[in-house]
Amino acid sequence: MSDKLLQRIKELESELQRHQLSERQLEDSNDRLESLLYKLPLGIVIIDFETQKILDVNPLALSTFGCSLEELVGKKCTDYICPADKGRCPIIDQGLSLDRSEREVITFTGERIPVLKTVIKDEIEGKVVLIECFTDITDKKRADEEHVKREKFQTVVEMAGAVCHEFNQPIQVINGYCGLLIDDMEINVESKDQIEEILKAVSKMGLLTRDLMNITGYETKPYLNSKIVDIKRSSAKLNEVEKKFVDR
Template identity: 40%
Template structure:
């Protein structure tokens, strides 16, 4: 399954539902059939040897190798970037619950995933049940947003005009370099200020009226103060 139409919160909810289902079915005799019916990637790892005991179809597709080349392999440096003896779960005692991790593909590539790992007993032996979703599309959108923000921030920072942005209370959330240089404040000082702090006291009431109008959705072209 991919994440093209789901937010991170929705992905987390889906993983939670799946693990509830796994918890109810963990003592079933035919666990492989059960895991194969789940639409997210599932890999079952022997907690002692770290050998992969089972991988369901979505996991096999993400890893990019036939099942017979996956089952039996030790997960270290195969599908998990962790070194032998440094397993986040069994060696380092970490909890992986809806964590962003990396899945290593058979061709050496990598896939960003949202991953949850739980331990369970199957037929009297302890296993790690790893479930994960491909979040490549979400990470791509995040990177595009970051690049867009950097582009506009660079544009604002190098503008010849004084540019400022305030929140609903009137507190500055952003001012550009030209603004700081012209008014003589540091960036640290500006973050503690409201726009009324730089307006003459005789004009504050007038400017507050304009500010409230903008909050109501009114538009203004030019304002003198």
């Protein structure tokens, strides 16, 4: 065997070894990437760009949807992800390469879960796909709602304090003058009855200011086409008898 042939064989063997090493490195890289994707604290869904069918889902996404991989793969993405945006996909229909926005996913039981979702267009093994990553923001939404409710409550408390301050002095004046009029021996019975009705109304106003001063919550009730603060339900002084009456 000639030296040139031996040299060529060695070159081919070396090239084959490099090729095998590259394949192993690529496989290791793919394994690490797949492991990383499956361990990330994000729901990940891979979707066929052409058919919009789900190709793969990581465990966290499956847990969110509440189903098995077999039940989800092959389904249209819009049946479970962004159902309100059929025909308006930022990537497929609007031509964007990246989308990050608040959306909803639908579980197999029909529950709607708010999520923060990021979508990118990519290519895997020669197939154009959408890689969708999402995180459940239910707790964040609940915290935001509680924050808004606390702000409304603080506004109600401040308003109640101002109203009580403005009401108390006129109520005391009316009570005082009505008391003097009733004690007047020359006033007739009919006038006394009318003054007592005024005192009853003033007494109700006093109870109202008491409730306003003791507001500890934020409750509303329907009023015409809107809602107003339910002072009775919001007051800390609401006793059990009053509660039963209000709940009727």
